[in-house]
Amino acid sequence: MERWHTHVLREKIDPSSMLIQGNRACALGALDAGVRFFAGYPITPSSEIMEAMAVELPKVGGVFLQMEDEIASICACIGGSLAGQLAMTATSGPGFSLMQEAIGYAIMVEAPLLIVDVMRAGPSTGRPTAPSQGDVMQARWGTHGDHPAVVLAASNVADMYRLTMAAVRFAQRFRTPVTLLADEVVGHMRESFAPELIDRYRLTSGDFDFSPSYIHPELVREVHPPHVLGSEAHPHVTGLIHDETGFPTNDPQKSEKFLRELYDKVGNHRDELCLYDVKNEGKGRVCIVAYGSCARSARAAWKLAEKEGLQVEVLHLYTLFPLPVEIIQKVARRVEFMLIPELNLGQYAREVRKMAENWTTVISMGKIDGTLITPREILDRVTELVGKYESV
Amino acid sequence: MSEVLDIEQFLHTERLPHIWCPGCGNGIVTGAFLRAVLDLGLVREKTVVVGGIGCSSRAVGYIDLGTVHSIHGRALAFATGIKMARPDFTVVVLTGDGDGAAIGGNHFIHACRRNIDITCILFNNQTYGMTGGQVSPTMDPGDRGTTAPYGSIEPSFDLCRLAEAAGASFVARGIAANIRPLERLIKQGIQHKGFSFIEAVVPCPTEYGKRNPPAGVIAMLDDTKARSISVTAAAKMTPDELRDKIVTGILYEDDEAPEFQSAYAAIVERAQAGAAEAPARPKQPAAPRKPRKTAPERPPARNGEAADASGLPLEGGE
Ligand SMILES: Cc1ncc(C[n+]2csc(CCOP(=O)(O)OP(=O)(O)O)c2C)c(N)n1
Ligand code: SF4
Ligand SMILES: [Mg+2]
Numbered sequence: 001m002e003r004w005h006t007h008v009l010r011e012k013i014d015p016s017s018m019l020i021q022g023n024r025a026c027a028l029g030a031l032d033a034g035v036r037f038f039a040g041y042p043i044t045p046s047s048e049i050m051e052a053m054a055v056e057l058p059k060v061g062g063v064f065l066q067m068e069d070e071i072a073s074i075c076a077c078i079g080g081s082l083a084g085q086l087a088m089t090a091t092s093g094p095g096f097s098l099m100q101e102a103i104g105y106a107i108m109v110e111a112p113l114l115i116v117d118v119m120r121a122g123p124s125t126g127r128p129t130a131p132s133q134g135d136v137m138q139a140r141w142g143t144h145g146d147h148p149a150v151v152l153a154a155s156n157v158a159d160m161y162r163l164t165m166a167a168v169r170f171a172q173r174f175r176t177p178v179t180l181l182a183d184e185v186v187g188h189m190r191e192s193f194a195p196e197l198i199d200r201y202r203l204t205s206g207d208f209d210f211s212p213s214y215i216h217p218e219l220v221r222e223v224h225p226p227h228v229l230g231s232e233a234h235p236h237v238t239g240l241i242h243d244e245t246g247f248p249t250n251d252p253q254k255s256e257k258f259l260r261e262l263y264d265k266v267g268n269h270r271d272e273l274c275l276y277d278v279k280n281e282g283k284g285r286v287c288i289v290a291y292g293s294c295a296r297s298a299r300a301a302w303k304l305a306e307k308e309g310l311q312v313e314v315l316h317l318y319t320l321f322p323l324p325v326e327i328i329q330k331v332a333r334r335v336e337f338m339l340i341p342e343l344n345l346g347q348y349a350r351e352v353r354k355m356a357e358n359w360t361t362v363i364s365m366g367k368i369d370g371t372l373i374t375p376r377e378i379l380d381r382v383t384e385l386v387g388k389y390e391s392v
Numbered sequence: 393m394s395e396v397l398d399i400e401q402f403l404h405t406e407r408l409p410h411i412w413c414p415g416c417g418n419g420i421v422t423g424a425f426l427r428a429v430l431d432l433g434l435v436r437e438k439t440v441v442v443g444g445i446g447c448s449s450r451a452v453g454y455i456d457l458g459t460v461h462s463i464h465g466r467a468l469a470f471a472t473g474i475k476m477a478r479p480d481f482t483v484v485v486l487t488g489d490g491d492g493a494a495i496g497g498n499h500f501i502h503a504c505r506r507n508i509d510i511t512c513i514l515f516n517n518q519t520y521g522m523t524g525g526q527v528s529p530t531m532d533p534g535d536r537g538t539t540a541p542y543g544s545i546e547p548s549f550d551l552c553r554l555a556e557a558a559g560a561s562f563v564a565r566g567i568a569a570n571i572r573p574l575e576r577l578i579k580q581g582i583q584h585k586g587f588s589f590i591e592a593v594v595p596c597p598t599e600y601g602k603r604n605p606p607a608g609v610i611a612m613l614d615d616t617k618a619r620s621i622s623v624t625a626a627a628k629m630t631p632d633e634l635r636d637k638i639v640t641g642i643l644y645e646d647d648e649a650p651e652f653q654s655a656y657a658a659i660v661e662r663a664q665a666g667a668a669e670a671p672a673r674p675k676q677p678a679a680p681r682k683p684r685k686t687a688p689e690r691p692p693a694r695n696g697e698a699a700d701a702s703g704l705p706l707e708g709g710e
Contacts, residue, residue, distance in 0.1 A: 037477060058663035063476045063656070068502040072469035075462065075499075079442075079473025082460060083481070087473070105463050212477070229440050229458040230478055236404075236453065238461035247407065248453070 022160040023090075023187045026116055026180070027052035029164030030088050035114065036062035036212070037087040039076035041069050041095060044128040045184040046118035049090035070095035074102040074115070081111040082237055083229045084213030086168065090116040092184075093135050094125065096142070103177055104143030105239045107262065110224060112171035114164070115179045118187035119343075121370050130370030131184040133292055133343040139179045140321050146259065148266035150174065150273060151321040153291040154182040157191035163275075163318060170273060172216040174265055175223045181320070183292045183343060185372060222265030224258075266322050275318035276327055284311035285336040286382050289328070289352055291317040293372055294341045300375035305382065312382050320348060325355050332356035337385050341365040341373045399426040402436075404456050411450060415601075415609030417568035417594030421515055422451040424566075424575040424592075425484070429457070431579060439482045442471045444491035447522045448515035448594070451486050465495030468503040471510050479653050482582060485512040489530040490520045493549055497529070504558035504587050508652040511581045511588040514551060517596035525599030536603040551591050556644045561586035561651075563644040567593040567620050569613040573640065580642065586651045593620075593638055646682040 020028075027049050030038075038053040040046075050066070057064040063080065067073040070091055077087035091099065096117045106113050119135045121127040126134075139151045150170050154160045160182060167178040213228050224244050227235035240248035241255045249255060266273065280302055290298035295316040305312045315331055317324060332338060338360050340349035349364030356362050365381055367373050403426070412418050429439065439457045443449030445464035452459040458481075462470045467485045475483045485492075492500055492514045503510060519537055520526040526539040530551065534543045556563045562584040566574030574592055581588035595601065595612040606615050616638060623641035626634060 037473070039473060058660045061660055061664065065472070065476060067469065067472070068498055071466060072472070072499050072502070075466040075469035076473030076476070078462075079460070079470040079475075080477040081473075082470075083440075083474045083477035085477040087477075101463055102466065229460070229474060230437055230481065232437060234436050234456065234458045236459045236461070238453070239463055240461065247404075 019190050019192050020157060021048060021188065021190045022154070022157045022182060023048035023118065024052050025157045025160040025193060026090070026154075026164045026182070026187070027056065029161040030114065030168065031056055031060065032161075033086075033165040033168035034214070035086045035088045035168060036060065037077065037080040037085040038063070038089065039065040039067050039073045039080070039087070040089045040091065041067055041073050043070075043092045043095045045120055045187050046090045046092045046095075046116065048187070049116060049118070053088075070098040071102060074099040074106070074113075077113055078102060078106050078109070078111050081106070081113050082109070082227070086112065086114075086172070086214070088114040088116070088168075090118065092118050092120045092128075093122045093132075093138075096135055096138060100138075100142040101144075104145060104147060106177040107143070107147045107149075108239045108241075109237050110175040110226065110262075111177070112175050113177040114167050114171055115177055116164070116182065117179060118182045118184060120184050121368070127370050129184060129188075131186075131293060131343055131372060132368070132370070133181070133183050133294070133347070134368075135181060136320060136342075136344060136347040139181055146263060148176060148263050149321045150176060150178040150266055150319075152178065152180045152275070152318055153320050154180060154186050154318075155292050155295040155316070156186060157189065157193055159318070160186065161193065166275065166318075172214070173218065174220050174269070174273075175216075175226060176266065181292065185293050220265050220269055222261045222268065224261065270322045270325065273319055273322055274324040274327065276324055277314075277316040277318070278327070278331070279314040279316065280306075280311060281313065282334060284313050285386050286339055287313040287315055287331050287335040287337070288339050288341065288378060288382070289315045289317065289331075289348075290341055291320060291348070292343070294343065297373050297375045297378055298341060301378040301382065304375050304379050308379075310379075310383065310386070312379075320351075323351060323355060328352060328355045329359070332359040335360055338362045339365055339378070339381060339385065341367070341378050341381075343367055343373065398430055399423065402426045402429055402456050404454050407454055410454055412447060413596075413598040415595065415597040416447065416521075417517065417592075417596070417613075418448050418451060418515060420568040420571055421448075421513065421574065421592045421594055422454070422486075424571055425451075425486070425513060425578055426455070427575050428579040428582060432582060434482055434582075438478075438480055439484070440471075440474055440478075441484045441486060442467045442474065443486045444488065444496060445522070446488035446491045446515075446520070447596070448488040448517070449486055449491055450522075465491055465497075466499060467491065468496060468499040468510070468512065471512075472503060472506070472508055475508055475510055475653060476656065479509075479657070483510045484582065485510060487512065487514050488521070489514065489516045489518060489528045489551075490526075493529045493551055493554075501554070501558040504555050504560040504589065506652040507559055507561050507586045507649050509585050509587070509654075511578070511584075511590070513578060513581075513590045513592055515594045516551065516591050517594045517600055518548075519596055519600040521596045521599045525596075525603060535600075537600075538603075552589070552643050555587075555589040559587070559649075560589045560644070561646040561649040562588035562642070564589070564642045565591045565593065565638065565640050567616045567638060567640060568595060569593075569617040570620065570640070577642065584645070584647070585654075586646070586649055644682070648679070648682075650679075
């Protein structure tokens, strides 16, 4: 069972260059989705996205800016977004940290924006070329205050393309920044980018409009009247708590109403925002819940297990936030264990535990040595949990 | 209609009274800016004003144009994005000495360097008004602030010299105490194609004035007026004579310096003509910067000790 929707445009992909890098696929997805504004600051392992945009954006009349740091980058993006451009930036952990204050501003002023964070091992400078999933909670709670967050996670090159497009669509419809997380290996690996794969995800039409000042015709109902600079309304935009006029308010009722609507516009639409894939549905006592590179290992572990006579379910999450509560709880009800392999010390496992612990035992399998979690490692852990060679 | 009423069309009068203290100079500069908008006949829908955070930046909350009250220090980065997204906009940044020169200092020098067609008006009150009178990077050594109860030991920035050195192609200084010349400078700055920096020296009687002489807003205005001197007069003076002076007028102007947005538009043209495959354009030597209009001066150092130590004049006065 796969819950997925996006649209695709395969036409632009040159079949002769089908073996492409994850970061490049991300840039192509962004361009195909109508992104015409990029501001960034180089950082491994995300720089290839920026470099691709430097080549491609001028060709389509878009704006490319290398700013003086990541703070300037995201602020320039917000400026571009307020002026009606579909804007995007790409970075990695240290740069993502610098962006946090401005991300809160973008959320507050409801500026659609795409932020790609190709994660590297942290904290601090860490290991720039080692894969990691250490930014999961930063993506959720990096900026201060109670705020909504839409966070997607890519697990392969095709994801880098299609999730980038999904992220753009979400940003437009919900008028909020959307973060796409990839781990270093997903950004840097080269894979064949099969047209059939893209075809599978061909979606409804007409969702991408390439004109500046585009406002999604079906905004989520909790979205406040969009303020686009250059419109007749000559709006005021502020990070202060404001009402629908855009001007600040100190009124407790209005403040609460505004903040709740901001929060709910994401929380109330989990059904639309939560993308996932369940493999081997309803089989086995263990479900591996995984995202990013670990989801690939999880899927391989399932195949490996099958060969060895063991059934295991896989829940591959494409959306980390808003929390996919419904599917997690549904699966939790039927399995004895949920195993969460991730390249951190259990950041997402804690979230899963909160959702699932009434029904199942949630086991965190974290790794922070800068190497990937292999299918074998996952399978070993599964067999440890259920006993080897269990009947099919 | 009187001029006062005329500028009301650019004010959200329903949002008044403003938050500024009695005697604050911010309203004077805001008024000067709005008269410039009026005189230049700027189109409301195509004029965007970006503020950072601070008392001065709050001006954007009263101005009825497209206004963005951004985050502390980042107004120029926002403005850069806006200008690039909409080159047809007139983009103006209103910022403070803390906002523009401390937390936003990096964006400031880079906006100057790019020479992007944005006008930046910096309200220099030599302190952090909004947060209660702390030390700012333009505070004179010896001045007192809540974070320098024994007097500031930091040398201060001369922001005009900084802007010029960083590449701004229009650099000017005016004072709130002398409103018409300030207004003219703002107008010229907006008309100038390239990065225009206008430092407006404003009194903050509440947070700066209460800790530093002369006390009281009238005395503060009188004091800046007495110390201000035109750029032409300053050219004839020695550094010694210039100590404590506030040099006003256009300090630097270069109409030929390449402007960033136009340069980018040329790149788009080349890329669209398929130039990506063509060999890169041969490197051109950078054009020499235009010499300064006047002998350089040190900042308006009042308590002076640290300021004069390095106050040597540069070469190249006209
Ligand atoms: C990131 C961040 N740090 C600190 C502050 C607190 N803060 C608000 S205004 C301000 C100083 C403003 O000084 P200035 O730009 O000179 O403006 P003035 O109030 O003097 O006009 C500070 C430190 C903030 N809002 N955001
Ligand atoms: S604190 Fe100073 S700068 Fe702020 S409003 Fe009062 S007088 Fe003006
Ligand atoms: Mg100040």
